[in-house]
Amino acid sequence: MKENLIKYILGIADNSLILGQRLSELCGHGPSLETDIALTNISLDLLGQTRSYFQYAAKLKGENTTEDDLAFLRKERQYLNALLVEQPNGDFAHTIVRQFLFDGFHLLFLEQLRTCADTQLAAIAEKSIKEVKYHFRFSSEWVKRLGDGTEESHEKMQVAINDLWIFTNELFLMTDAETAMHREGIGVDLESLRADYQEQISEIVEEATLQIPETKYWQKGGKQGIHSEQMGYILADMQYMQRAYPNMQW
Amino acid sequence: MEATVFIEDSLRKILASVSDPEIPVLSIMDMGVVREAKLENGIAKIKITPTYSGCPAMDVIGDDIKSALKNEGFDSKIELVLSPAWTTDWITEKGRKDLEAYGIAAPLDADSDKAALLGNKRVVKCTNCGSQNTKMVSQFGSTACKALFQCEDCLEPFDYFKCLK
Numbered sequence: 001m002k003e004n005l006i007k008y009i010l011g012i013a014d015n016s017l018i019l020g021q022r023l024s025e026l027c028g029h030g031p032s033l034e035t036d037i038a039l040t041n042i043s044l045d046l047l048g049q050t051r052s053y054f055q056y057a058a059k060l061k062g063e064n065t066t067e068d069d070l071a072f073l074r075k076e077r078q079y080l081n082a083l084l085v086e087q088p089n090g091d092f093a094h095t096i097v098r099q100f101l102f103d104g105f106h107l108l109f110l111e112q113l114r115t116c117a118d119t120q121l122a123a124i125a126e127k128s129i130k131e132v133k134y135h136f137r138f139s140s141e142w143v144k145r146l147g148d149g150t151e152e153s154h155e156k157m158q159v160a161i162n163d164l165w166i167f168t169n170e171l172f173l174m175t176d177a178e179t180a181m182h183r184e185g186i187g188v189d190l191e192s193l194r195a196d197y198q199e200q201i202s203e204i205v206e207e208a209t210l211q212i213p214e215t216k217y218w219q220k221g222g223k224q225g226i227h228s229e230q231m232g233y234i235l236a237d238m239q240y241m242q243r244a245y246p247n248m249q250w
Numbered sequence: 251m252e253a254t255v256f257i258e259d260s261l262r263k264i265l266a267s268v269s270d271p272e273i274p275v276l277s278i279m280d281m282g283v284v285r286e287a288k289l290e291n292g293i294a295k296i297k298i299t300p301t302y303s304g305c306p307a308m309d310v311i312g313d314d315i316k317s318a319l320k321n322e323g324f325d326s327k328i329e330l331v332l333s334p335a336w337t338t339d340w341i342t343e344k345g346r347k348d349l350e351a352y353g354i355a356a357p358l359d360a361d362s363d364k365a366a367l368l369g370n371k372r373v374v375k376c377t378n379c380g381s382q383n384t385k386m387v388s389q390f391g392s393t394a395c396k397a398l399f400q401c402e403d404c405l406e407p408f409d410y411f412k413c414l415k
């Protein structure tokens with residue numbers, strides 16, 4: 001039970017950690033000052049949420065584990081985030097579409113997690129929902145504005161959706177830890193979110209005059225620790241200081 | 251969500267002297283982040299809650315509370331609590347006035363807030379001239395809790411403290 005709970009928490013946390021890390025790469029490099037600030041604010045929210053999850057997981061783990069150990073000292077295959085969030089920022093269309101596809105899922109997920117039997121996870125979810133609502137509003141607005149924008153912006157957005165849609169199915173596939181936690185009344189039944197996700201995303205995509213591509217093959221693996229080639233680069237960047245100067249502190 | 255907050259009388263004034271490092275005019279008591287303050291065997295036990303999960307001010311606030319209490323002879327223990335989650339409803343009337351005087355528009359109710367942030371309605375008042383003829387420049391401002399607005403009458407750019415419920 002405890003092992004599965006820790007794994008479950010890490011899975012949730014890693015999605016926020018890796019997406020937060022990705023967005024932080026844009027700090028000072030956003031396409032305009034306002035979007036730069038927005039994306040880094042979203043990054044900060046996600047990293048803040050990650051800290052709450054890691055602090056909880058570290059406490060459950062005991063043996064003097066700290067949140068930093070969990071963030072910086074695991075090996076690639078021990079990270080349990082979905083493949084979607086590790087995909088590169090690409091152009092602004094890719095950054096926004098990745099955000100949009102994740103935010104839609106994240107909000108539905110947290111709304112369920114808020115009612116779960118684990119009071120600490122429920123509290124983190126309740127806190128996070130308020131922030132993620134703003135994220136989803138932000139990314140949805142940009143999807144509409146760029147999709148229903150110029151010919152060029154429309155085309156770039158469609159390319160981004162075509163590229164990233166194949167990563168969405170994995171969000172709803174239950175790992176063993178997730179299934180076990182669902183049985184304990186803690187884990188969210190991911191399959192049950194699928195229909196709502198499809199509906200909400202389609203509605204906005206349609207309003208943006210874009211299309212969800214037909215897909216026969218889906219990418220998966222991140223939630224089992226089998227990542228895309230992108231992950232190594234993220235970790236190299238993220239873990240550098242702790243690897244070069246073990247136990248260093250700010 | 252309404253939550254009753256117990257604050258020991260002897261600690262109240264000390265806590266009120268601590269301010270948000272990012273909005274120095276706003277006392278943490280008026281911001282509503284102190285959720286409990288009691289004395290146990292001479293030690294001040296303080297519970298604070300973050301405004302936003304990633305709010306970098308929380309660590310500083312914790313340290314500032316500790317040193318303010320120390321100056322008045324109290325040892326303290328600070329605990330960060332997440333539930334119930336902070337909402338802008340917990341900002342006091344005085345806190346709202348202090349925000350406005352500092353040049354930050356105070357949060358509106360949830361419906362007006364949404365309308366303002368989606369650009370559907372001009373309801374956020376300029377902190378410089380009071381005009382409602384204002385437009386949103388960016389949904390995210392200098393910190394996660396604020397959005398950036400500009401007045402179309404006096405052209406003043408200003409922050410709006412977003413409603414969080």
Ligand SMILES: [Zn+2]
Binds near residue numbers: 377401406
């Ligand atoms: Zn004005």
